[in-house]
Amino acid sequence: MSSPENRKYTKTHEWVLLDGDVATIGVTDHAQQELGDITYLELPEEGDALTAGETFGVIESVKAASDVYSPVDGEVVERNSDAVDAPDVINSSPYDGAWLVKVKLADPSQVDTLMDAAAYDEFAGDAH
């Protein structure tokens, strides 16, 4: 399955959708398939600072706990508490219902350095 073309992607399987200087972050369909049934989600609070390449949350499946890494530097302006309450939305709707956080970016051009959909699909295909 091809990833949505309106976003950018990381090697750690997060996606970023940029709107002005606010980035919405989630995990990819490939990631949710690898994780399996998701049972628990831990997210930062509004106002928390995120640093590119560092973990900002944890997704647990029945089998394991996995870190989620921030693709960008910025401040959390919104967290998806619906996804925290019902984390299986990450399995059913990784690109829509299961956005994780919205982050106000210090430097929106940071997103340009990430992979586009075609590059990510090739990467995720190879990583499989």
Added chain:
Amino acid sequence: MGDVDGSSLKRTPLYDRHVAAGARIIDFSGWEMPVQYEGILAEHRRVRTQAGLFDLGHMGQLDITGPDALPFLQYTTTNDVSKLGPGEASYGMLPNDHGGVVDDIFVYRKPEGQDGYFVVINAANVERDLARWAELKGRRPDLDVTITDLSDTLGMIAIQGPASEEIVQTLTDLDLANLPYFSLRDATIAGIPVRLGRTGYTGEDGFEIFPAIERTGALWDALMEAGKDAGLAPIGLGARDTLRLEARMPLYGQELGDDISPYEAGLGWAVKLDKGDFVGREFMAAVKAEGPGRKAVGFKTVGKSPAPRTHYDVQVDGQKVGEVTSGAFSPTLGENIGLALIDAAYAGVGKPLQIIVRGKPVEAVQVKVPFYKRSGK
């Protein structure tokens, strides 16, 4: 079986079927085994409500025969094998020399008309169990016994869940309604001669079936076909682990090990100190007499919280009192459950524990086990 494609991982005869069914394959104790097909939660619920089929070709089997098979098993295992009638089974342990456990095992006395015992052992322990039994045989040259490793000649398939009996009954003349739990028979299923045990590792009714290894694929296909209207589907090792945890069945290497007494593990019921001498008896008797210093306890986490996992620290009032041995989100209960081996002073249903998850304490409360018990048969 054996080495494949330059890798040292082994495959069961059912490997290609798992891949074709879309299974995710993992390395489990040196075997390429299916961890999940449709998803652990769905597979788990299927076994609790309908039926599931498990490839257990990685597990070990052996025959222990000869005129002294019974005294040998009495000497080398913890349970009282003399209590078994023909075709009856019991759970027990293979002890080490200082009161710990080399493996946990299932001992079936052969059915009426056959001598000896059939033993099922864990995949990860096949080599060490065989070495241990050979060593113990050397210690008792007075006992005339033959140990035959069947691990590479028998396949093993389990069918588990409430629909198991009705599915298997369509393929055999043996009257399953009158086959008690914990029994073993020779049977013909779908025309294939098998050893049929009414046993399992899920907390549900079901069967463990042992065909000749070259008939394993045909048996699997026949069971899948016979069970399709009853909801039968293949189940991976992921759900096998959550199923056995809810039923509070131990996993060797987590609840049991070389340095854990069966009495600490809560498995003292499978140690019969009064049956006569056996390996490690004096150490086990001492633990029982003094009371175990550690206890295996069941717990649930409180509220919405991350899942406990094996080796997470367990604290009380900021002080480490033990470790989680197994933990998971329970698909049946919809909450996190776990087993922990803790200082006996802190054990007790209703008493609190804190599970340290990623550096932070998660509140837990000790509960009665098993977490799940089926109703009826």
